[in-house]
Amino acid sequence: MKRVLICYFSGTGNTFKVVNEYVKFFNEHGYDTTLFNMDNKEFNLNILEYDLFGIAYPIHAFNAPSNILKFAKSLDKLPKKTKKSYFIIKTSGEPLKLNNISSLKLRSILKKKGYVLTNEYHYCMPYNIIFRHTNNMVYKMWNIASNVIPLDATEIINNKESKLSYVLFGRLLAFIFRIEHWGGRFNGKHYKVNDTCLKCGKCIKNCPTNNITIENNEFKFNKNCLMCMRCSFNCPVDAIKIGLFNKWKVNGSYDFNSYDENEVQTHQKYCKKSYQKYFARNQKRIDEIKTNKNI
Ligand SMILES: Cc1cc2nc3c(=O)[nH]c(=O)nc-3n(C[C@H](O)[C@H](O)[C@H](O)COP(=O)(O)O)c2cc1C
Structure with missing residues (x-):
């Protein structure tokens, strides 16, 4: 095999x-x-x-x-x-x-x-x-x-x-953009946990670099953050502030399977052409294969 x-x-x-x-x-x-x-x-x-x-x-x-x-x-x-x-x-x-x-x-x-x-x-x-x-x-x-x-x-x-x-x-x-590797480590040290935290330990357990510890009952974010967002994205009560980028934080997993005709669109203009091209190019490939297979 x-x-x-x-x-x-x-x-x-x-x-x-x-x-x-x-x-x-x-x-x-x-x-x-x-x-x-x-x-x-x-x-x-x-x-x-x-x-x-x-x-x-x-x-x-x-x-x-x-x-x-x-x-x-x-x-x-x-x-x-x-x-x-x-x-x-x-x-x-x-x-x-x-x-x-x-x-x-x-x-x-x-x-x-x-x-x-x-x-x-x-x-x-x-x-x-x-x-x-x-x-x-x-x-x-x-x-x-x-x-x-x-x-x-x-x-x-x-x-x-x-x-x-x-x-x-x-x-x-x-x-030039690889400054993010250094910047992530710097920013990661400035993560904070607010008082809605449940102390469930999910962030500590799941961090890929074991960067989160608890010392004297306080969360400590150390210097090995990858900025991967796993801790803040998955926090059940959205209690983690991600330093300088907190305004960009996204919390909670996505539902990949629900389409809602009436959903309010946001960021419609953001990279609009680029998304359109991506969807059109790939849809064309999918359609061509289906036509060739006569599906
Ligand atoms: C620190 C950071 C930087 C990112 N930079 C980019 C980027 O340069 N371009 C982009 O399109 N998406 C960027 N993203 C979005 C992620 O690439 C995207 O959401 C990805 O699918 C996440 O995959 P994962 O869930 O496997 O971590 C970035 C995400 C993070 C956390």
């Missing part, structure tokens, strides 16, 4: 939701899929034992989160003359082309180690920071992503390469 390994990070579940669709597809097509969650510190799998290898992450400030780069750096260089192909799956809140540059640093780290990128896919998923997407928008996003993922995964198993294009000066821009 052929084997797939997907190493992923997901702050608030979007990337995990996408990865799960891949797992479903691979399993249905006779592959045995292993998931490695980067929350776990010890990576002791042999990538060369897998037929397919992928990395998945949410885009943070037009980059991969710092734990993804750390993971890539931690991988051993492949033996001389050995090459291993891999695919990238990423999610982000808006479909701007600028988001494509998020993989440039990851690619360059992995290239030096003998890894060759063959396929790269990006899915628009609801924001976990900035503002809350409407239910209708989320419904549309998931409708597109869940229908396109089988097409993308088919390319991977058929060895059909597919890569994204990058904007001019992408490397430089990604370098």
